[in-house]
Amino acid sequence: MKISITVTLKKDVLDPQGNTIKKALENMNFKNINDIRQGKYFEIDIDEKNEKKAREKAEEMCKKLLANLVIEDYKIIGQQ
């Protein structure tokens, strides 16, 4: 089972990388951009057919390694 996860900076944490991308896009004549935030994306292929168990495992991975919960949020956005 493949699980897709996004890890993003929490709302109140500054995102200098996102700001740089925003400026670069503005210099390329993209207007009307309010905000850009960059995050990480993971696609984990787990050898586990039970949907609930696979999800639980993915959550544990996020908590223990993939996300820094002090400044980041994670979200399981899909599975197949």
Next chain:
Amino acid sequence: MKISITVTLKKDVLDPQGNTIKKALENMNFKNINDIRQGKYFEIDIDEKNEKKAREKAEEMCKKLLANLVIEDYKIIGQQ
């Protein structure tokens, strides 16, 4: 309108970062992981109410800056 985008390495492109994460997880006693791929995630807040136009703008940003189409694929995964 907020548009969410993922940028991932194409299937046949090696992902050393993903492999490193996989090994780290295995060392932490997570078993049964077949594969992990890491990618980027962008949340773009565009000042544009027309859904189709916002999407088109986001696609253009991907093509011009956010993704390297030689080795990466992009996907618009949501909007709100």
